[in-house]
Ligand code: ADP
């Protein structure tokens with residue numbers, strides 16, 4: 487199991503152009519790739535906090551650049567039988583849905599349609615290269631976890647039971663009982679289903695954002711390769727997580743607070759799992775939330791990519807800081823502080839790569 491944690495800073499929207507930008511990408515030293523996010527200390531603005539990631543994507547990063555760098559390299563592994571899991575994490579309004587789903591225009595398409603497009607292309611190629619001996623089938627499940635309950639997004643809302651779908655253990659794996667799965671022939675087929683399913687997603691308004699998403703939306707793409715009686719199955723999961731904002735500051739009512747408690751718990755467990763995987767721990771606490779349990783996070787052999795979405799404006803200051811704190815793990819890692827020079831003491835290398843590190847930086851003088 488390997489994990490990458492990367493950050494993506496979104497650009498200012500047209501109506502935000504006059505806003506104060508306080509989040510920026512940086513490199514450890516000149517000429518090196520961007521791996522650091524910098525943000526002022528809200529209690530002392532002359533001081534700056536730095537957070538290190540496996541990679542940091544600036545405001546100008548296009549959908550294609552992000553996909554090419556972070557997802558495309560794993561499609562081969564997916565066809566070799568590894569599971570690939572991609573999370574978008576962050577405060578509401580920072581670009582999670584833009585990153586995962588994106589816009590309708592070709593250039594604006596997000597990770598999910600690009601992933602599917604690549605999967606179909608590779609599937610076709612495999613069929614061709616083997617003279618039709620190997621067939622590739624793509625099937626989708628799409629569900630959301632709202633208030634710790636699982637709802638099938640491929641079914642119309644009328645068919646929902648209030649308690650959601652039950653979970654059951656089978657062969658050491660957690661399955662969602664009654665979750666539908668649809669075979670999708672091609673990209674068009676997928677897009678039709680995906681658009682329909684997205685309309686089924688629960689959204690409720692909060693003061694922060696009228697369409698803030700209060701549920702985790704999980705798309706699972708099952709790739710089945712069949713050659714004679716040999717079957718190879720693997721899954722790509724793309725997860726648009728619920729907003730990680732602190733709801734105590736948005737004057738939410740009781741319903742919002744119940745939602746918040748469920749969201750906070752599951753996001754906390756997720757971050758614990760990501761920590762544990764990145765450290766190479768043997769025990770991953772994936773059983774402690776429904777989302778991580780269903781994904782068997784840490785149990786499967788696979789690749790996990792967590793994308794932390796960030797908005798650069800001052801109005802997000804505290805929420806941004808807290809999401810940076812959650813996704814930059816390994817706070818125990820010491821960082822030497824040297825003026826004008828950022829020096830990382832590397833965390834112990836594991837086969838899962840480098841952990842993200844948080845550190846405090848001396849103010850520049
Ligand atoms: P979230 O899902 O995290 O709440 P959204 O994806 O809805 O956030 O993004 C909030 C707004 O910012 C949307 O209008 C979206 O189109 C825009 N946006 C987000 N990321 C980008 C980006 N990289 N480039 C351009 N616009 C973006």
Ligand code: MG
Pocket residue numbers: 582583584699
């Ligand atoms: Mg969203």
